[in-house]
Amino acid sequence: MPAVHRFAIARRTLLAAGLASAAVLVAAPAIAADPAPLVVAKTFVTQSLDPVDGSAGWALVSHGIAEGLFTVSREGTIVPLLAEAAERRDDGAWIVTLAEGRTFSDGTPVDAEAVAAALNRTGAENPAARASAGRLAFTPLDAGTLLVETERPTPILPSILAEWAFPVYRQTDAGPIFTGPYAVAAFEPGARMALAPNPHYPNAEARVPIDLRRVGDGQAMAIALAAGEVDLAFNLPVETLSMLRAREGVSVRSFPVAYQYMMFMNTRAGPLADPAVRRAIDRAVDRATLVAAIRAGRPATGAFADAYPFAADVVPAHDPDEARRLLEEAGWHLGTDGVRAKDGERLVLDLVAYPQRPDLVTLQPVLRAALAEIGVGVTTRVTEQPNDVASGGDFDLLLWAQHTAPAGDPAFFLSLFLGSEGARNYSGWSSGALDALVAELASAEDPAERLRLAREAQALAAEGAPVAYLVTPEWHVGLSDRLAGYEPWGSDYYVIRPDLAPAD
Template sequence: MIRLPRRALLAGAAAFALGVASPALAAEPAPLRIGKTFLAGALDPAEGSAGWALVSHGIAEQLFMVSREGVVEPRLAESAVQEDDGAWIVTLADGRSFSDGSPVDAQAVAAALTRTSERNPAARASAGRLAFAPIDDRRLRVTSEEPTAILPSILAEWVFPVYRETQAGIVFTGPYRVTAFEPGASLALEPNPHHEGAEARVPIVLSRIADGQSLALALRAGELDLAFNLPVETLGLVAADPSLTVRSFPVAYQYMMWMNTREGPLADVRVRRAIDLALSREDLVRAIRGGIPATGAFAPTFPFAAEAPIATDVEAARALLEEAGWRPGSDGVRAKDGERLALSLVAYPQRPDLVTLQPVIRAALAELGIAVTTQVTEDANGVATSGDFDLLLWAQHTAPAGDPAHFLALFFETGAARNYAGFSSEAYDALVADLRATQDPAERVRLARAAQALIAEEAPVAFLVTPEWHVGLSARLAGYEPWGSDYYVIRPDLKPAD
């Protein structure tokens, strides 16, 4: 239960970080120390992407989840059955509790998820506004603003963790509960005594270490048991220590580059398409030494992924810029009506690979006569939502619940909450509306691919790499197996070897 005053929270976090324990706690097992390049900025799932972080941190759970094999399966729910009128009856699993011991009943679930659906625009991306009404203690009726045949997949999306509001704060159902929290910096967790298997778990100190090099050094110095998302250039340093283990694994994330279509040179689709054509995805993969070239919005493991490689054609890119009126100047930089073709390229260190990609992209665009200045920001969300960028490198899990509709709607539909590029297309909006409505799996694949093809034509984004990530482990967690990208990092099976 989250109820400590700020001073106590900070003191608690410091005590955990320093390994200090009072006499009463001296017999407790040593906490696991986990370092990530990101950490929850809030403990309210209705705020931004907090729900994703809370599930990743092992604090929250949803009604449904995506298994290690990529299959949507029940978690807090037992089943979901669609009725003839299109509504769904969700039956909850028996005997589940929140971390304060109160039961996970239909009344609590309906209140929480209705609140999230009303407050968080991301909750309305796949099927519009959802309404949850309790039928009895274990059953609730779910209706959606737009018809949907995939409610279990929607309820597995990161925006729908289950919680309960109490006078002392918000409580969740995950294997761990919060004892201290410094937003965006550190979390102290203890086993949730009301989650099965709690007796085998130990406390966790979770710290945000934004710089990938520092993350690797902290692991090498013995300060961490798990370092999540190590930069590739640090793997040799970690592997040199025989007591450490590195696990590399493919992820369903996509690295991409938003192009601000609202004004300036990038308002012209010819400039955007030229930039997209100039980038060699193979060069980008070599730069980060892992992953495969992106083919579109989704990793190739998904049936709705675009199949054809993205072309690289520098001569065609030059022709598009010439057609758009951008001519090379005496300094090699193109200009039009006295304006140089100069763009900013922003990345953020929480995803170290993005910073590595910056100079490769800058060099490729310089060959076209585009001057690029690079910037690194700690506040990628702030930059994205403000629209104060030309080109913005971004990492996104584009199908965390195994379905394409959420990403395609939330990031590209006209006026959508995360339409960072400012993209607008009636034809695209119609495709997404059809995708929401159709139940046929083959038709959903066709529509998702058609949407990706339209994005490729309009180029509000350049899809770059389907990456590979790296996790460093101490001997205490040598058997840890990463899965689910960064969505299920701290799981019920996270237990030390000792």
């Protein structure tokens, strides 16, 4: 693989009539002119090539760079990828057999020693890798076989190894080397990547280089697609679709995703430390109105999309009168200015969204209006750094988009985002009862029992209301004629895939 280097930044701006702001793109990297690279625009580009850094593993898979031992198929089932099989021993440990003939993008074989070194490092340094079964210990038994021991017993190791925290890589002095259909030729963190076909990946000759760009402004992304500057525009704002569908040489695919749009409530201090206030806010939200605002998706029933068997099956009630009653009983009384107050403190909350998910920004004024109806004042803010805001607790209400079952199992989200010690427990909520349920879920063998525990955990969390689940969305992808046959699937986890190739 060519040495990774930073782009020299040369700014240019996409301009169009009536567009007040535009996305700034860096100059194109030196990619061979023949064949012409595919230009892919997304609302995010990874900040890091190291899988131990936050959600970098998810981004690297989405960008077509990394792969795991197991993955989720187009049909939603767990299937082997770099592994061939996994078998559980009587003592609870697992034997994982690697697929034959796989190599890293520098031609080095994917062997058990390299896999163990990478995933043991990830487990030590990335809390997300410890969410479902605690720390995993990988020991090579021979070149093609691994012993995997788990801190907490689990019957679903293949599903855990399909989670985004577990891409396989090989550490080198020049940085990590991966196994995906594309390798990194050049990299501007958070902004741009030049991707070259991995010559050691099957059917490499069918692929062309990719110029991957972050375009944070959805309107600018749509205009770039319409102008013929982009071949694939991922996660377009709904208000741009009619314009694009009328444009010759452009097609649009809309598809349901397993993400949930949600609103974290900061329970650490202030009004939201009171569960009655949190429940009032949840009752004030009309999910159907939110769906209408973004013109796509379905009202959320709980932590998981309703396609999953462990999803809650009832949309939370919209009951403004109940919300007002809860606030009155909690001592928050309506003032002459229409905003409630208690002991001289006005009930005004800071609602934060981020533009990488354009729908969340669209939801802000709708939620502000709904809360105003029950006497809650709202100020709105948009941040380019949602992870910093979330981890630092710099919010009252935080709109968030999350794939809550990335490998088809509920334990990952419930542990990582709602567990008392969860590394992404952004709300700061703690419940010993929920922790106990999640611990039971992690080791439960019977599928029916796993469903029961997942639903019980969601019901318990709904009572505490640290998170309001809002919408199960639908997303939109725009395509040039070069990619007219592209079909999106797997939310945003499988965007740049082995089958991404220009039309003949």
